[in-house]
Amino acid sequence: MGSVLGVDIGTAAIKIVEIKKTSTLPKLINYGILRSNTHLDRPNSAIQSSALKIAEKETADLLKILIREAGFKAKEAIASIPVFSVxxxxxxxxxxxxxxxxxxxxxxxxxxxxxxxxxxxxxxxxxxxxxxxxxxxxxxxxxxxxKEIIKRYQNIFKMAGLKLKALEIESLSLARALVGNNQAPVLMVDIGACSTNIAAIDQGFLKLNVFTDIAGSSLTSAIANGLGINVKRAENLKKQKGLKAGAAEYELSTLPLPYLDAIIGEGLRAKNKFEREQEKKIEKIILAGGGANLLGIEEYFAKQTSAPVLVGDSLSALSYSPEIGILKKQLGAELAIAVGLAIK
Ligand SMILES: Nc1ncnc2c1ncn2[C@@H]1O[C@H](COP(=O)(O)OP(=O)(O)OP(=O)(O)O)[C@@H](O)[C@H]1O
Ligand SMILES: [Mg+2]
CATH class of the missing domain: 3.30.1490.300 (Dna Ligase; domain 1)
Structure with a gap:
């Protein structure tokens, strides 16, 4: 069987994985991430800006660059649609x-x-x-x-020289990658750059889905404003220190907390709504997206929600090259949607 591309076009990055199904575990053949920093300076120029807009030609060009640079071989692709578009x-x-x-x-x-x-x-x-x-x-x-959204994706993939086999809303791909056949109710919280997607999955089915535009960029802005530094520097500091800056940099780790608390608040609201309506308890909270890599986020999220919290690892159900090594944790959370798409 040939391999397939899972393509996640986010606001801050395009992520692609190439996966080949085998008689045992699906095999991760290749992956690539093309990050853009433009959303930090100019929120309206994000690759995928909300309000149902994607600049088709620009996105197709970025896709082509990523495919060329990473050397993806497959021509068939499955892509995700963000929850704010549906x-x-x-x-x-x-x-x-x-x-x-x-x-x-x-x-x-x-x-x-x-x-x-x-x-x-x-x-x-x-x-x-x-x-x-x-x-x-x-x-x-x-x-x-x-239908306008579907047309846009079809145009983008055509321009990029790919065959778009299927389109799927991102929560379904995320669930395939992170929940799989687990039947117990879980809450997935995907913290991207410009939006956080919160979805309750029960017996493998999506039961509740909400989103907020408080996300990774909000944490970065809080650091930039609080310390009076530019956003690029704030972004780097956030990634280096997260919530674990030392006593001398105490401020750095506390500045993002009001926004993180707001994300957690949305998560708790969704959790309570699910539990009330379905009369079942959420067993655990699974974090995903680039924002799930914030140092110390698991502990903080668990403390604030009193629920078991873990960072999702989409690579655990794949076979992959040992070269991935220490990148495994970061990639497992960041590539979750792309992996879910490619194993569809
Ligand atoms: N190690 C890290 N520590 C803290 N934050 C991180 C880390 N790595 C990435 N991020 C944050 O994750 C965010 C990007 O996440 P992701 O790649 O999932 O976004 P996206 O899918 O493009 O965005 P969206 O889902 O909103 O469209 C950025 O805000 C970035 O700062
Ligand atoms: Mg995303």
């Missing part, structure tokens, strides 16, 4: 035959999607059952993606 709703419906669900959905869709039905691609699937006072209800996850 609409996700969990619906409850009485038990009924599938054909009837389809009919009922036609009505539900109009109520839950703030765009004309002709402008969105719609997907829904049953993600569980729930006992309620009115009997057992089935839970249906409704995902809709504006």
């Amino acid at each position: 609409f996700i709703t969990l619906l409850e419906m009485p038990q009924m035959p599938e054909a009837d669900v389809a009919k009922a959905m036609a009505f539900q869709i109009k109520q839950h999607i703030p765009l004309p039905v002709s402008e969105v691609a719609i997907d829904w699937l049953k993600v569980g059952d729930k006992e309620t006072e009115g009997g057992i209800k089935q839970q249906i996850l409704l995902i809709s993606i504006p």
Whole structure:
């Protein structure tokens, strides 16, 4: 079987992994990350800026550069769509035959999607059952993606000379890479540069998904403003010292805390909502994205949430070259979406 590219186009970086499925573990053949610092100075020029905008030609050019420099061989790609570009709703419906669900959905869709039905691609699937006072209800996850967004990705990949095999919302790829077949409810918190994606996964299914624009860049700005230094220097300091700066640099580690607390607050809100609605406990919190590499974040997150917290390792289910060595932890969290896409 040939290999496939998993392509995660974020606001601060494009990440690609090339994976070949084998009879045993999928094999990581190659990976590459193209980071851009422009989001630090000019938030509107991020590779992938919110408000549904991606500069197609520029992104395709960056993809081409990354493919050339890293030497990716595969031509088939699977890409992720950020949660802020899609609409996700969990619906409850009485038990009924599938054909009837389809009919009922036609009505539900109009109520839950703030765009004309002709402008969105719609997907829904049953993600569980729930006992309620009115009997057992089935839970249906409704995902809709504006067709305009899909078109943009198709254009980008075409311009970059790749065959786009599938598009998937990033939470689903993240869950494939970090939760796999685990049935227990977990909360994934992907801290990127410009957005934090929070998703509850239960029995392998996405049940709740929220996001906030408080993320890695917010921590960097807090350091830059607090110390009166430029953002590039603040970014470097953050990556070097994280929450573990010594007593002499005490301020450096405390400046980002209000923003980290805000991210944790969003996580706790999502956790409580899931636990209340599903009547189940979140067993652990899995951190991912570049922000999960902040030194000391696991301990701090665990202390503030009183829940078990770990940094997700998307490489643990792959075979890979020993050259990855000490980069394993950082890459395992950063490449999680790309890995999840490529093993789809
Ligand atoms: N070692 C580290 N310590 C602290 N923060 C880090 C570290 N490595 C990366 N980051 C932070 O992670 C963020 C980038 O994360 P990531 O690569 O997941 O972003 P992205 O996917 O491009 O962004 P988004 O998901 O918001 O679109 C940046 O804010 C960066 O400062
Ligand atoms: Mg990201």
